[in-house]
Amino acid sequence: MRTETRSEQFQSSSLIGGLLRKLHVDIPLFIGLVLVCAISFLILYSAGGQDSGILIRQATRIGVAFVLMIALAHVNPNQFHRHSAMLYVLGVLLLIAVLVVGQIGKGAQRWLDLGFMRFQPSEMIKITTPMMIAWFLSGYALPPKAKQLFIAAILIVIPTVLIAKQPDLGTSLLVASSGAAVLFFAGLSWRFMIATTVVLASLTPVLWHFMRDYQRGRVLTFLDPEADPMGKGYHIIQSKIAIGSGGVHGKGWLGSTQSELDFLPESSTDFIFAVFAEEFGLSGCLGLLALYLLIICRCLYIAVQAQDSYSRLLAGSLTFTFFVYLFVNIGMVIGVLPVVGVPLPLVSYGGTSMVTLLASFGILMSIHTHRKFLPT
């Protein structure tokens, strides 16, 4: 920890470093994010058929997201704390609004049309749910009592169910896990967790009953992709061929044949990791995973350094959500998890997840850069 502080002092002496610190930007985290975004550009160029238009669109989104991140980093964490409940309630109301509007339209409805932009309340709730739970639990002594756990569970279930009804299984899982992560960091007893796991496992048949046909299909496909090689299993088989044919060293940048020949669907969005694995091989994959792990380490460090339990719980949960993104996406692309629509964080083409992720990094930076150096 001491070396860390020294390195920060060293960086603050340089001009750019000083500017970034004034902007409340955490430099190690910032560098990590920039590196991942750079990798994203490389892969998108290849996966998108070497179309520079796709890069420009993605660059615009990243630009907007970075501005939002820096803006949030500027906000004092006390402000987040103060407005947690209000933001959560707003998010839930918007989710209800989406469902109501969605019933008027048809099929899956995830966004509200504000006229000048489309807005997905489910993205906002990914951050406001852990904020709410962290705010609620941090008001009491930790670890939480049964009554507080019960209320917290309800607070998690409400947005989860609302999003699952849209239907958007991937996002609802992310929201549930971000809330559950807060509970875990708050000191939920291990015995309780094991008991819950058992109960949830026994509830699986009930969940199955409530799933949509296409969601069931995805689970079945996951369990046995070869059963339907031309239909739903197509994604996974092609993705495995792409990754496997990459080998240890990969086919080189722009050398991917699977996505190039259009065997691999969704190669710029959810399945972009397959293109990466094909072109950069196992060595590249290990490098990318290491980079992600470094970002996670820095975030956990920020969580540990945080000075009040609200910040700590929130930072821990946001970090965990980032990991869930990463794990679920890669797990799905390499065929160990069912296909749920979760993008590879910061790399997949698309704006909404990018904005939410960088917003949560902005909150982490805010937590870190607004610490008061108390004598301990």
Place this chain on the structure above:
Amino acid sequence: MLRHNSMRNPLAENRMFLSRVVAVFIFMVLLLLGLITRLVYLQVVGHEHYATMAKSNRIKVIPLPPTRGIIYDRQGKILAENIPSYSLELIPEQIKDLDGTLLRLQQLLTIPDEKIAQFLKQKKRSKRFASIPLLLRLSDEEVAKFAVVRPYFPGVDVHARLLRHYPYGLLTSHVVGYVGRINEKELKTLPVSEYRGTHHVGKIGIEKTYESYLHGKTGLSEIETNAQGRAVKKVASDNPEPGANLYLTLDIELQKTAYEALEGFNGALVAIEVKTGDVLAFVSRPGFDPNPFVYGISSKAYKALQQSEDRPMFNRALRGQYPPGSTVKPFFGLAGLEYNVVDFHQKLYCPGYYQLPNVKHKYRDWKKWGHGMVDLNDAITQSCDVYFYDLARTLGIDRMHEFMQKFGFGEKTGIDLVGEKAGLMPSRVWKKKARRQPWYPGETLIAGIGQGFMQVTPVQLARATATLANRGKVVLPHVVGRIINSNFTTVESEHKVETINLKSENIDDVVSAMTNVIHGARGTARRLKKGVNYQIAGKTGTAQVFTVKQEETYNEDEIDIKLRDHALFMTFAPANNPQIAVAVIVENGGHGGSVAAPMAGKIMKQFLMPENNVTTEELTVAN
């Protein structure tokens, strides 16, 4: 920030949080190791297996497009079918020298430059490995010519494809519609996996409305290919499911008669079976040949269609909005009886014009010297305008709007064809919203004779006529009767039918007046009664295209043909037991009675007295 400080132990909480972070970190690392294990398994252990699959012997999943459903008329005659056709297709990925290949092909098969340009345009939008057609509808001779030199053209092949064909061409273009190449916009909205391998999609008409039924389910075949991309062997396949066949309610013989009856004019005719809402004929003239749209119409031909003054691409029956003229009189007459503002036998003096109190403007009757004393029967039979000016004034626009809306005026009929227009039944609310103006009393008067703001589409007028013939039971027009999918099950469509609450004697009165239009001594469509063994009820209409000034008279022979009045006719028969309702609109046709009515008469005669008919097939046999 902390509500229960006293109970807290910050040090213990700190320690607990740290231990939780460590636990989460270990958990994450373990999961990541799991992912890495899987990656090693795929990329190191399975590398060779997957590399072969990806490269030398790659398994191609080839979509097997389904056969599009056939469209029949109500007698089972084919209106849209699939005929085999050869196309010359190129796979750019497998061609080293594309420009050279194109040049040599051009010399071999004399391909116009336009086709080459079209091909290059499509190539830009497609993936490199995709097979892109250069020439469609090859003749046998061309196929043979290419077959000889095929080995010298790697990546070029002749494919047999099914192409949509419309045997009745311009007769059915505005009902059946056509399919065309899937464009970029459609590519975004169509389900990708279902349209892998399908090149055409319904663009208008039944082909578009029933796209999901007609298309069928795409099958897939897994094929092992060699390095050149040619199929080596089939591994597995999942057969496509052909699209559903549609049986239309349309009768192609009636359709033909109707189209021919409109000869020399632009216009529309819609015939509906009264009891069922089956659309028997749906004509918009001129039509156009839909077949070139299937295999790619040349830009020159398309431009010609677009720029033609007769606007053949415009579906007049569905989208043409015309002032209904006097054809609305039976409806307003019925409204007057229903609202008890007139008695059927109550007489009014028609001096040839009508004036609002204290207003100088004269609302004129079409008959300069007037009709004299008229009751509702005379007013409908002779189409007296003054009677209806007065009736409209007593009814008022609010009640007129309320009543007409029940018959579907100002609303889409909901017919199963896309792009329908709603027409317009004006009201105070509408005028305030659309024009930001109050409603003026004079506008009520001209609305009473179907002029002014009011607009109807031919299908709307036919539907309202059928509803009247059906004694207030609302008729929902539809073109598709039965949908029979590949496992021979019929998809039945349910129609919820409402009934307008009308007094039976009022309907009888109006129908008798409408019958006098044809069978009465002074009826405006007297000539229709010749040679029929049933009674016809109807109403003629003449709709002004331009306004005649107060001091001028309208002289048909002196004005430009494009400014001549539209001729309209709405009718149903037999009057005592209605079977068929027809609406005709003839653009710039002049008079409803002399021009539009005989067209409807032909259709009704053919439908109600089939023993007199000679079908086209019998004619060809006789010849």
